[in-house]
Amino acid sequence: MDMEAQRYVWDGAIPLQIHLHESDVATLPAPPPALVNLYILAPRIGYLPLLASHLKSHFSSALPPRLDTIWFEYKGLPLKWYIPTGVLFDLLCAEPERPWNLTVHFTGYPGNILIPCEGEDSVKWSFINSLKEAAYIINGNCKNVMNMSQPDQVELWRSVLNGNLEPYRRVSTKLKLGTVGDEYAAKLNLSGETDFSGQVKAGRVPVRLYVWSVSEDFEDLEDAPQIDSWDKVSYINRPVEIQGGEGGRCFTLHDAVKSLLPEYFLDKSLTNEESLTVGDEHEQRVSSEDASSDRKAEEEVENSSEHITSCYQHDDAEIKLVRIQGIQPKLEIPFSWVANNLMNPEHFLHICVYLKVPQANTMS
Secondary structure, three states: OHHHHHHHHOOEEEEEEEEEEEEHHOOOOOOHHHHHHEEEEOOOOOOOOHHHHHHHHHHHHOOOOOOOOOEEOOOOOOOOOOOOOHHHHHHOOOOOOOOOOEEEEEEOOOOOOOOOOOOOHHHHHHHHHHHHHHHHHHHHOOOHHHHOOOHHHHHHHHHHHHHOHHEEEEEEHHHHOOOOHHHHHHHOOOOEEOOOOOOOOOEEOOOEEEEEEOOOOOOOOOOOOOOOOOEEEEEEEOEEOOOHHHOHHOEHHHHHHHHOOOOOOOOOOOOOOHHHOOOOHHHOOOOOOOOHHHHHHHHHHHOOOOOOOOOOEEEOEEEEEEEEEEOOOOOOOHHHHHHHHOOOOOOOEEEEEEEEEOOEEOOO
16 A cells, blocks of 8 residues: 555544534523534544544533433434544535534434444444454455454554554554555466565455435536435445456456446346345444354355345446545546555445436336
8 A cells, every 4th residue: 555645544634513403402591602513623534423522521511411322413314423434524525515514412312213332332343343344355254353462453443543544554464454456467466365575465355335326417516416315325335356457458446336336337247146235234233242253254244235136227327426535536547546545444445426327217
């Protein structure tokens, strides 16, 4: 991984304006605006619940004595806590909003929409389990993650929590997750065993794709419709196989997105076993007790998604926007560069895609 690119990912932050919801204000008269609003920089690779201590301290004079689990909303949409903050921003703000105006709640947790969150511990285990899943996808086992010493596990998590890249690199190199070789090197080394540095070359890239599709067209991002329900977002949790591009060219970001969305970009070479998989938050989660062996990690990968058969055919879907780590890379960029340089600390590549699709036609 290029150090400059990795530093860019780790230094990325989003300016937030967080407003305390009026139902959580327990004082009369209502406090002045300065006491119910907070401006803060949130790390892109971080998670919103990790801001809890700052928010409780700032809003303490206005909060009721008994508090529930902290949760956030954007324009009425409860935000999923296990999705990195930067990914939420890229997905929900087609036209970047700065500062990003969020509302925080300390009561009334919407358990019918969000899975339970018990604070930092829940976020930590979600991160560790994602790391195990990524390791299994890349290497076929997660032994190096499972065998991390307790001090290393603590240091790895604290480095993510505090945004410290150097200690993260010290620990993560021990996991031997390797890097994706460029396409030309991959063609010369089809065995895929080791590169010259000894790191395992990976042909499978852990990807989480968030797809928002609309039938109406728009030219400017500021005119894009608002995502007001998670039902409008397709979540695809599936590895991308690095393969040769069409006509001998390199495998591009465009190729990767198309391989993940075969029902939008039909490819007769795709078999049923290679069809896209879609998972929800209940399927992707695994408890720390369950992820205690390679077999359990394998089950996690298998159970994190389910095969579906699309009953609609979209012959002319148009990619309106692809956003990764806050940037809109050209679709012609080699996918190996994207995978090596824009992945999150848990070794997943999070890709947000806006699709313009025509009215669906039922397939016969």
